[in-house]
Amino acid sequence: MSEPTRVGRIDFVNSDPVYHGIETGEVEADIRLVEGFPAALNEMLARGEIDIAPVSSIEYARRSDDYYLLPDLSVSSRAEVGSVSLFSSVPAEELDGATVALASTSATSVVLLKILLDERYGVSPEYIVREPDAEAMLAEADAGLVIGDHALLAERDDETDAHVYDLGREWREHTDERMVYAVWAVRNDVPRSEALGVAEALQESKRVGYEAIDTIASDLAERMSLDPGYARSYLGMLDHDLTPSHIRGLTKYYEKAERIDEIETVPEITVKK
Ligand SMILES: C=C(O[C@@H]1C=C(C(=O)O)C=C[C@H]1O)C(=O)O
Numbered sequence: 001m002s003e004p005t006r007v008g009r010i011d012f013v014n015s016d017p018v019y020h021g022i023e024t025g026e027v028e029a030d031i032r033l034v035e036g037f038p039a040a041l042n043e044m045l046a047r048g049e050i051d052i053a054p055v056s057s058i059e060y061a062r063r064s065d066d067y068y069l070l071p072d073l074s075v076s077s078r079a080e081v082g083s084v085s086l087f088s089s090v091p092a093e094e095l096d097g098a099t100v101a102l103a104s105t106s107a108t109s110v111v112l113l114k115i116l117l118d119e120r121y122g123v124s125p126e127y128i129v130r131e132p133d134a135e136a137m138l139a140e141a142d143a144g145l146v147i148g149d150h151a152l153l154a155e156r157d158d159e160t161d162a163h164v165y166d167l168g169r170e171w172r173e174h175t176d177e178r179m180v181y182a183v184w185a186v187r188n189d190v191p192r193s194e195a196l197g198v199a200e201a202l203q204e205s206k207r208v209g210y211e212a213i214d215t216i217a218s219d220l221a222e223r224m225s226l227d228p229g230y231a232r233s234y235l236g237m238l239d240h241d242l243t244p245s246h247i248r249g250l251t252k253y254y255e256k257a258e259r260i261d262e263i264e265t266v267p268e269i270t271v272k273k
Pocket residue numbers: 010012014038039055056057075076081083084105106107108109110147148149181182
């Protein structure tokens with residue numbers, strides 16, 4: 001018998017809808033889920049420790065010769081995202097020469113922030129990388145970027161008068177496009193039929209997840225002590241598709257990332273069905 005495919009699972013609630021059917025057992029798949037924060041999954045896929053993973057979309061641009069993408073899967077937002085947040089003790093316009101802490105868990109949002117601070121706010125701070133703890137970041141730096149559950153919890157607990165910037169909303173206002181934070185990548189050496197079997201299971205799992213979205217929201221509200229209405233609206237800000245409009249937003253992001261030298265070239269986006 002062959003070994004189950006090793007599939008990454010972002011350890012944030014932003015991915016609950018995609019894995020719901022698999023995790024409840026409603027969808028069967030010959031896979032082993034490996035959980036991690038995005039930056040860790042990026043590394044694990046590159047090192048061959050897992051076969052398929054939701055990687056930071058910037059990571060795909062950096063390794064597009066070695067990877068291809070699974071269809072109809074992403075972590076994206078149309079505008080406001082709720083969980084990619086810059087907490088800043090001063091307005092963003094005043095961050096020139098200031099110190100900005102970047103969460104070690106992130107890759108896409110780090111580059112997104114650099115693009116926005118450069119193009120939208122015209123500032124160039126010093127960047128440092130830190131554990132994803134907004135309070136500790138603000139104690140050491142002028143601003144801090146956190147993502148995922150750490151951002152949701154930081155907003156829930158925030159009692160400071162920090163300026164909070166939602167980077168999904170900032171991106172929408174800046175470009176009029178969606179933001180694609182993560183895509184499901186496969187290493188080229190993984191057999192195509194195996195990857196497509198996993199893609200089908202994930203898509204079915206996502207379909208089941210969206211049918212159960214109210215249940216997922218109430219579980220989330222309970223687990224993270226969030227207001228139930230907010231938990232539901234948070235899940236509604238996210239989407240997990242990869243349509244031509246997502247590809248257009250992603251391409252715009254890559255063009256801007258290339259302009260600030262975060263990637264060498266804008267990659268061809270290869271989705272295999
Ligand atoms: C929407 C989010 O997008 C995330 C941000 C990522 C990044 O910055 O590299 C990667 C995957 C996503 O989990 C979030 O963190 O909530």
